[in-house]
Amino acid sequence: MQRKSIDFLVGLFVVLGFVALLFLSLKAGNLSSFQLVGSYTVKASFDNIGGLKIRAPVKSAGVVVGRIADIKFDDQSFQAVVTMNLEQRYHFPKDTSAKILTSGLLGEQYIGLEAGGDTKLLAQGDRIGMTQSAVVLESLISQFLYSKAAEGKAK
Amino acid sequence: MNGLTNSITRLGAVFADMVRNVGQAARFFWRILYRSAAALRRPHLVVEQIHFIGNYSLSIISVSGLFVGFVLGLQAHYILSTYGSDQMVGLFTGLSLLRELGPVVTALLFAGRAGTSITAEIGLMRAGEQLSAMEMMAVDPVTRVVVPRFWAGVIAMPILATIFSAIGIIGGYVVSVQLIGIDEGSFWSLMQAGVDVVDDVLKGVLKSVVFGFAVTFVALFQGYVSKPTPEGVAYATTRTVVHASLAVLALDFILTAMMFSK
Numbered sequence: 001m002q003r004k005s006i007d008f009l010v011g012l013f014v015v016l017g018f019v020a021l022l023f024l025s026l027k028a029g030n031l032s033s034f035q036l037v038g039s040y041t042v043k044a045s046f047d048n049i050g051g052l053k054i055r056a057p058v059k060s061a062g063v064v065v066g067r068i069a070d071i072k073f074d075d076q077s078f079q080a081v082v083t084m085n086l087e088q089r090y091h092f093p094k095d096t097s098a099k100i101l102t103s104g105l106l107g108e109q110y111i112g113l114e115a116g117g118d119t120k121l122l123a124q125g126d127r128i129g130m131t132q133s134a135v136v137l138e139s140l141i142s143q144f145l146y147s148k149a150a151e152g153k154a155k
Numbered sequence: 156m157n158g159l160t161n162s163i164t165r166l167g168a169v170f171a172d173m174v175r176n177v178g179q180a181a182r183f184f185w186r187i188l189y190r191s192a193a194a195l196r197r198p199h200l201v202v203e204q205i206h207f208i209g210n211y212s213l214s215i216i217s218v219s220g221l222f223v224g225f226v227l228g229l230q231a232h233y234i235l236s237t238y239g240s241d242q243m244v245g246l247f248t249g250l251s252l253l254r255e256l257g258p259v260v261t262a263l264l265f266a267g268r269a270g271t272s273i274t275a276e277i278g279l280m281r282a283g284e285q286l287s288a289m290e291m292m293a294v295d296p297v298t299r300v301v302v303p304r305f306w307a308g309v310i311a312m313p314i315l316a317t318i319f320s321a322i323g324i325i326g327g328y329v330v331s332v333q334l335i336g337i338d339e340g341s342f343w344s345l346m347q348a349g350v351d352v353v354d355d356v357l358k359g360v361l362k363s364v365v366f367g368f369a370v371t372f373v374a375l376f377q378g379y380v381s382k383p384t385p386e387g388v389a390y391a392t393t394r395t396v397v398h399a400s401l402a403v404l405a406l407d408f409i410l411t412a413m414m415f416s417k
Contacts, residue, residue: 027347
């Protein structure tokens, strides 16, 4: 076989490999425009993060606006510190609140942002002040039983 | 009494041979790496070998990938529909292919197709005294013959594994969405939500690179040290497939434990 045609075929082979890799990253994986456009980091502290995981989505009004980058435990305040990357094109006011919500009844947990009314916007490295922890099933049940017991006593 | 000492001697010889083989293989590996710089001064040799090793394996890899994808789509549907998680077919197919089946099945097929052809070629060169003739001409046979095939195998393996995974996922898509009727949107979106580019796709590629090193090295070594007879070549090709397959599966276990543990 001529050297030129071999080079061409090998080149095609390598290109095919790259196309397959691109297909896998974009269609099968989650290489979204998000990582390519740019993001800013915001922190929030929660009493209990429940089943929140890294790379879980951050949504506002149901639309994904970012991803959770890191979850750490602060042993000074004994709270969980969640670091999230928000997309550069979405701006939130400084008094935005963060809640941990569950998609569906028993689905994966995500952070929901609710915008406040402040004129100043969240910048890189800011902290979200108002947070609401995840709903823990056991505390709900014990709350329910306690209120039922109190009701019974009142009667 | 003589028979007993003979048996024990033979037993010792078996283990001593094993150790000697491992040592020989290690020195051969070092020699390949050492000669790589010199060999890569002739890149057209590597390109030619990528053509023989990679391009010619493309048909078996693509067809196998397609059928593995089909089967995964079917099996996933049968199993997941019992739990009402039918939508997860995409995620199931994607993760199994990217993390495990892509690299491992490609490596096993590669060992069978490209590995045996490399072993047979080098074994026949040894049997036809071509390697000795090269040494007589002061051309190092390792640099000229072995090293280009080694790097061609290392380059071709990850490309083949990626193509296998991609075609497999397409195969799974065809079976689940077109034939069975799963919702196309949920197929892709659940897969995208669960497959991470760095954690899953790139780790699968890393696995296939390691397998490429292992399979190509085993094939080259068995060819190089084969007995210069037709039976020698035949034994060498069998040993290539067996050793390479076992090495791939053992390495897969080690790599999975290292890479995917929490």
